[in-house]
Amino acid sequence: MFPPLLILFILCNTLHLSTCHSQSPPPPSHCNETCGELSIPFPFFLSNSSCAASPSTTAAFPLTCSNSTTLFLTINSDRYRVLQFFPDGVLVDFPASTCRQYYNLNAFPFAGNRYFGISEENVVGLYDCDDSSLCKPGCETTDYPGCDGDSNGSPACCYPLSDRSSWDLGDGFSVFSKFGCRGFTCWVVPRGAGVGKRGVKLEWALPGNSSSRLCASDADTVNATTVQSGLRCECRDGFVGDGYAGGSGCLKTCVKDGREARGGDCLTRRRSGKMVSILAGVLGPIFVVATLTALLCLLKRPTNGGTYEPNKDKLQNTLSFRKPWTTRSFTYRELEEATKCFDDGQKLTDATSSGEIYAGLLADGSPVAVHKVECRDQRDLSQVLSRIEVISAVFHRNMARIIGCCIDCGYTPLVVYEFPGNGTVEEHLRRREAGGLDWYQRLSIAAETASVLAFLQQEVSPPIFHHNLRSACLFLDDCHSVRVAGFRLHIGSEIGGGGIVHRSDVYEFGLLLLEMVAGTKSRELPAAALQRSGKVEEIVDPNLYYHEQTAFRREQIEAVADLATRCWLFGREGKIGMAEVAKELVHIAKESGDGGSRRGPALEETFSNSSLLQMISMSPDSIYVH
Incomplete structure (x- = not known):
């Protein structure tokens, strides 16, 4: 427990440090290089400058400055004009020399490497597509500038890469050709912004397996989103700089005597009588609130029950x-x-x-x-x-x-x-008002879950088993695509020995399927399903409106209920495996009563090609993507 005087001392120092500016001027540059109006941040550098010889530079980030005004980045022999730098990326123009309303899908050939990836903040405008199913709503809320910088309105068909239902990490823009699209253009729309910027944003990162120190003191490591195994550095609150050990690092920033101060100057503590009076006047109520908050948090803090501390x-x-x-x-x-x-x-x-x-x-x-x-x-x-x-x-x-x-x-x-932020499958299944999961969404979630479990068990060496599968551990994004989490991390004797351990995933998946059908979970549910064999409608979630579904959809529900029962009955005995379950579910999902499919083929392709597209070798000597 903190003594009251110690809390008071901490509060005094906290208030003193709170005078630091929340908005600091641009941080110092690594080499103070510029080209035209652009300041060049770490790890980028001009290839013909003294900065290029620095041991902290990386061969992937050289730039050329043409006529002292225009900056270019070369990737895989393609030359891209740099329009703007972001803390996590760089905005580049199309390689074509002239601005067009739209470009051929092969006009931007780059898809990604170990230093750069196409950012999810890009919004793609697509033209002359045969299949409009990939077009997403919401474009009308953003202004998209044309070649002259004026508003270009909204494209007839737009697709935000953050959606990831038709485009995924590692894909280039040519992936949209399978929808029959013949042209595209691109804007970056920063989060919370209502105006796009024409061009393609590339996320950049440094390899995470480097033996040298990456981040400076007072900086945190940030995982890249679209660069496989890539990392960046970010200064902590109250510090300014690029965050890199090879760059400008992180400097303390604050206001001192009405002026900005950085570094060691911020550590000098002068207290005038006026400051002490102000602090004394405001600390009373803050002290009470802080004490109560500290007590609450300390009570919730985990304890070791008197045992020794683990070896850090x-x-x-x-x-x-x-x-x-x-x-x-x-x-x-x-x-x-x-x-x-x-x-x-x-x-x-x-x-x-x-x-x-x-x-x-x-x-x-x-x-x-x-x-x-x-x-x-x-x-x-x-x-x-x-x-x-x-x-x-x-x-x-x-x-x-x-x-x-x-x-x-x-x-x-x-x-x-x-955490994608759209809740868990359990939360959505419990909703009794509008906004719950329809049958198509439930089937899609089940197929995606089965596919990833089969991938982990069949194509990763050594295989990975979940051991804790339940609807609360399935996170959903805005498109109701699933993200499996909550793996059991301590495999104790209570799970069982031998083959029982990994077979429990199939058993638990059977219970999950029954929950998808019934809309609720209960220990009595499997027995009820068996007793009502042939009368699935008696356990189906009322929100699925079983009797109002087409005959084909009712057959789908019955097929899933039958598969769930087999998983529950035979999963622990090893008579049915996760790969078999996944293939059967994908087959059910891809079938439709009207001869079409909304998502099934994509799931089937993901599962059948996972050894080529998804697998990461677990060799102790090297990790690589096949």
Whole structure:
């Protein structure tokens, strides 16, 4: 417990430091290079300058300045004009020398490499498409400038790459040719902005498997979104700079005597009598609120029950992943603030032997899910961290990526997943008003879940099993595409030995399918399904309006219920495997009563080609994408 005087001292210093500017001027540049009106940030550099000889430069980021006014970036022998720099990317023009209303789909050949990827913030305008199903609503809310910089209105067909239903990470713009599109143009629309900027935003990142130090002191590591295993650095609050050890680093910034100060000047503490008087006048109510908040958070903070603290050196060694997909190390305080002191209102799952999961919001506004895992001793904790290492090295479009963890709180590690922000499957199934899941969405979610589980068990070596499959561990994005999370990280004896461990995934998936059909979960549900064999309508969720469905849709529901029962009956005995279940579900999903399909073929292609498109080798010597 904090003594009151210590809390008062902390508050005084907090208020003193709060005089720092929230909006600082541009941070110092690595080499102070410019071209025209553009200042060149790290890691970019002019190829003909002294900065090019710096040991911190990377061969992937040289630029050329033409006529001292126009900046160019060369990637794979293609030359792109640089229009603007972002903290996480660079806006470039099309290689063509003239601005057009739209370009051929092959006009921008680049799709991605280990340093650059096409940003999800791009919005694509598509022209003359045979299949308009990929066109998304919402374009009318943004202005899209034309070649002359004036508003170009909204394209007839637009597709935000963040949707990822028809385009995914690693795809180029030529992927839209399969929809019969013959032309496109592109804008970047920063989050929260109502005006697009013409051009293509490329996200950049540095390889995460570099042996040299990447981030400066007072900077955090940030995972790239579209660059596989790429990392960037970001200065913490109250600091300014590019965040890189090879760049300008991070400097403290504040206001001192009415002027901005940086670095060591901010550490000088002068208190005038006037400042002390002001602080004394405002600290009373703040002291009361802060004390109550501290007490609440301390009560919720996990304790070790009198046992010894785990060996932090061993834990850090465990977290020194050999994998290129490096996870971020969070502090307990960061996650405590993100989850509102792990408030019950933030819970996504109730407490089980696998732990609890909380929704949270990081300081930068990123939604996350925090999995609190209880361990009994150092051995359990080491096992959990080893399993985090294995899972975080695998990428699949329907897996929620592990972005970091926290080992500050004894034997309660906190695992941080990306969280798409549209809730869980359990939450959507419980909705009794408009906005719940229709049958197509449920079937699509089930097929995606089965495909990713089969991928993890059949095409990753060693295979990965979930052990904790339930609807609350399935996160949904805005398009109701699933992200599987909540893996059981401590595999104890209570799960069972031998083959029972991995077969439980099929059994649990059968229960999940029954929940999709019935709209609820109950221990009595499997027995009820068996007793009503041939009378599926008696257990079907009323919100699916079974009797109002077409005969074909009713057959689909019955087929899924039958598959669920087989998973439940034979999954633990190994008579049915996850790959077989996934293929059967994808086959059910791709069939439709009118001879068409909305999503099935894409699911089937994802599953059948996963060894080529999705698999990440788990060799201890090297990690690579096949």
